[in-house]
Amino acid sequence: MNLQALVKKPPSWLSGEDDAGGIVVSCRARLARNLAGYPFGTKITDEQRDLVVQQVLAAAKGSQLMETATFLDMSTLDGNERRVLVERHLVSPALADTKGQRGVLFDQSESLSIMINEEDHLRMQAIFPGLGGEAWSRISALDDELGASLDWAFTDKLGYLTACPTNTGTGLRMSVLIHLPGLVLTEDMERVLHGLSQLSFAVRGVYGEGSNALGNLFQVSNQSTLGSSEEDTVEELMRIAEQLVAFERDAQETLIADARSQVEDKVWRAYGLLSNARVLSSQEFMNLLSAVRLGLSLSVLKGVPSSFMNQIMITTQPAHLQAEAQRALDPAERDLRRAESVRRKLAELTVDTEGGAA
Amino acid sequence: MNLQALVKKPPSWLSGEDDAGGIVVSCRARLARNLAGYPFGTKITDEQRDLVVQQVLAAAKGSQLMETATFLDMSTLDGNERRVLVERHLVSPALADTKGQRGVLFDQSESLSIMINEEDHLRMQAIFPGLGGEAWSRISALDDELGASLDWAFTDKLGYLTACPTNTGTGLRMSVLIHLPGLVLTEDMERVLHGLSQLSFAVRGVYGEGSNALGNLFQVSNQSTLGSSEEDTVEELMRIAEQLVAFERDAQETLIADARSQVEDKVWRAYGLLSNARVLSSQEFMNLLSAVRLGLSLSVLKGVPSSFMNQIMITTQPAHLQAEAQRALDPAERDLRRAESVRRKLAELTVDTEGGAA
Numbered sequence: 001m002n003l004q005a006l007v008k009k010p011p012s013w014l015s016g017e018d019d020a021g022g023i024v025v026s027c028r029a030r031l032a033r034n035l036a037g038y039p040f041g042t043k044i045t046d047e048q049r050d051l052v053v054q055q056v057l058a059a060a061k062g063s064q065l066m067e068t069a070t071f072l073d074m075s076t077l078d079g080n081e082r083r084v085l086v087e088r089h090l091v092s093p094a095l096a097d098t099k100g101q102r103g104v105l106f107d108q109s110e111s112l113s114i115m116i117n118e119e120d121h122l123r124m125q126a127i128f129p130g131l132g133g134e135a136w137s138r139i140s141a142l143d144d145e146l147g148a149s150l151d152w153a154f155t156d157k158l159g160y161l162t163a164c165p166t167n168t169g170t171g172l173r174m175s176v177l178i179h180l181p182g183l184v185l186t187e188d189m190e191r192v193l194h195g196l197s198q199l200s201f202a203v204r205g206v207y208g209e210g211s212n213a214l215g216n217l218f219q220v221s222n223q224s225t226l227g228s229s230e231e232d233t234v235e236e237l238m239r240i241a242e243q244l245v246a247f248e249r250d251a252q253e254t255l256i257a258d259a260r261s262q263v264e265d266k267v268w269r270a271y272g273l274l275s276n277a278r279v280l281s282s283q284e285f286m287n288l289l290s291a292v293r294l295g296l297s298l299s300v301l302k303g304v305p306s307s308f309m310n311q312i313m314i315t316t317q318p319a320h321l322q323a324e325a326q327r328a329l330d331p332a333e334r335d336l337r338r339a340e341s342v343r344r345k346l347a348e349l350t351v352d353t354e355g356g357a358a
Numbered sequence: 359m360n361l362q363a364l365v366k367k368p369p370s371w372l373s374g375e376d377d378a379g380g381i382v383v384s385c386r387a388r389l390a391r392n393l394a395g396y397p398f399g400t401k402i403t404d405e406q407r408d409l410v411v412q413q414v415l416a417a418a419k420g421s422q423l424m425e426t427a428t429f430l431d432m433s434t435l436d437g438n439e440r441r442v443l444v445e446r447h448l449v450s451p452a453l454a455d456t457k458g459q460r461g462v463l464f465d466q467s468e469s470l471s472i473m474i475n476e477e478d479h480l481r482m483q484a485i486f487p488g489l490g491g492e493a494w495s496r497i498s499a500l501d502d503e504l505g506a507s508l509d510w511a512f513t514d515k516l517g518y519l520t521a522c523p524t525n526t527g528t529g530l531r532m533s534v535l536i537h538l539p540g541l542v543l544t545e546d547m548e549r550v551l552h553g554l555s556q557l558s559f560a561v562r563g564v565y566g567e568g569s570n571a572l573g574n575l576f577q578v579s580n581q582s583t584l585g586s587s588e589e590d591t592v593e594e595l596m597r598i599a600e601q602l603v604a605f606e607r608d609a610q611e612t613l614i615a616d617a618r619s620q621v622e623d624k625v626w627r628a629y630g631l632l633s634n635a636r637v638l639s640s641q642e643f644m645n646l647l648s649a650v651r652l653g654l655s656l657s658v659l660k661g662v663p664s665s666f667m668n669q670i671m672i673t674t675q676p677a678h679l680q681a682e683a684q685r686a687l688d689p690a691e692r693d694l695r696r697a698e699s700v701r702r703k704l705a706e707l708t709v710d711t712e713g714g715a716a
Binding site for chain 2: 261262264265268269271272273274275276277278279332336339343344347353354
């Protein structure tokens with residue numbers, strides 16, 4: 001696998017399909033699995049790690065879903081290449097940074113991936129756009145396929161065994177990546193966060209914490225993996241995500257009713273800055289992108305599709321910029337390159353800049 | 359004269375000719391004159407004011423320069439119409455606001471005008487673009503033409519007599535409107551202001567005082583009208599203006615050498631905001647316009663000519679916006695209309711938004 005080629009092609013889960021008017025970015029399902037007969041976590045030896053990799057690769061080769069998947073051995077990648085994989089959500093920072101034999105398998109679309117020898121022997125992931133529920137059905141299918149040839153560590157009492165007890169049981173972490181600028185602007189986010197914390201679901205800023213989440217992007221995920229079925233977990237998360245979408249739509253309607261000019265101004269200023277700035281920090285970029293995405297949700301600004309926004313959010317991250325430049329860049333150089341990349345890509349779109357005039 | 363028609367047509371002194379790369383907006387010459395045989399200033403009666411108006415109109419009619427000029431009687435205009443004239447620099451706020459018979463005569467191009475019964479019986483004004491010196495030659499010619507039929511209050515010892523002694527002598531106030539963003543950004547403006555105050559010249563922000571001048575626009579003018587000839591005054595002001603242009607160019611070169619990306623970023627962000635904002639206060643507008651004008655001076659941004667910038671500076675003022683809307687507008691409405699006007703006018707230009715890429 002050529003990482004340069006990877007960088008040029010967006011993961012398919014950024015397609016913006018089924019995105020509830022720009023509010024939902026993606027839905028992710030992750031299963032933690034371990035092989036019976038091998039120690040977990042830090043107890044495993046290097047030789048055993050090698051055997052785990054071999055077993056998983058053999059099982060994947062024999063599966064339909066991962067038959068043609070790409071395997072990347074982390075030890076053969078340099079630091080920036082590993083960061084590219086982190087930025088694409090193909091591997092965790094933990095997998096990128098730890099020592100020892102470890103790697104990642106992923107399909108062409110980057111929707112399905114398996115981290116090998118992260119905290120658990122396998123961390124299988126499915127990411128799909130919107131709230132379609134495909135993430136769960138696909139990860140479940142992959143689990144079945146691999147389970148046909150791999151012997152999962154499992155007990156009837158506890159379910160799937162994992163390195164950390166917080167994952168034991170279903171081993172399932174479902175999450176939804178959701179854009180909530182209306183709730184943040186109307187200052188209702190704290191109340192919503194408080195309400196969700198009463199349930200067994202966590203809401204985190206994707207980049208940054210609490211209601212100060214960078215770019216108003218939040219990840220909602222289940223916290224419990226014991227005592228409820230996978231189907232219940234998925235269903236409950238979907239219900240919560242749909243409720244958040246409804247709350248967000250209400251907040252956006254309130255904004256438009258109370259302050260249409262100010263909201264339009266905010267959206268178009270953000271578009272104007274993204275289209276023209278010569279220096280863009282990642283923080284400013286994320287906040288401006290959030291305003292443009294709000295414009296899409298409100299139909300204030302048409303012509304910048306959510307797939308476009310999802311993709312530049314990935315491709316303007318530091319490792320992607322460095323991969324494109326084919327060299328290390330200091331932060332000031334990255335801010336120049338980020339601005340240039342965003343500007344050139346926006347210039348390829350057709351945006352009616354009077355589209356949202358009152 | 360239809361004021362609606364006036365509002366639609368820019369004064370010719372905004373043409374941006376001879377503007378030293380966007381640095382010099384215009385040059386103005388003003389002569390204070392009074393008629394012998396009438397009281398000055400507050401001592402004059404209403405009947406005498408009427409006679410002054412009649413004499414001046416008759417003299418203008420008989421002149422070549424003002425033969426076809428328009429006369430507007432202030433008492434026939436409503437408040438917004440008077441403000442339009444102030445915004446176009448055709449009359450002073452004093453003439454607009456005082457009671458009694460008073461008016462203004464101006465030619466089609468709005469380059470030559472005469473306020474009648476302001477502080478003095480006549481305040482003649484010539485405004486021309488750039489530093490061409492035409493303002494002085496034209497006002498001098500007008501003075502000669504009118505002097506052939508009007509009897510100026512004059513003594514050999516003092517020169518021309520005026521209502522306020524600060525104008526006595528030549529009655530000449532020469533001024534240059536100049537854009538000095540480089541000196542402000544490099545924080546050299548205070549030093550320059552201090553230097554000029556040693557000479558008998560004043561530097562004022564056009565809208566705002568000192569180095570906090572709104573839009574970085576400064577008016578440099580002579581302070582003394584006694585003891586030096588008109589020609590010396592004109593020559594000295596031109597020399598000072600040329601020196602300021604040279605200082606400003608140095609400052610701009612320093613900026614580009616030390617911080618090209620930041621300067622380009624500032625210029626293009628301003629362009630992006632002016633092209634897209636839905637709400638623009640006059641203060642923000644002036645500051646953004648200054649950044650775009652800096653871009654023109656530095657050839658960072660091409661395609662927004664200084665004539666365009668000069669004109670929108672005039673036409674986005676409150677009375678002009680209200681004249682266009684044909685009704686009173688509250689400040690929030692004006693900010694919406696200002697943004698819309700600027701945006702639509704910018705959209706008519708062809709600007710290569712990658713013109714200044716490094």
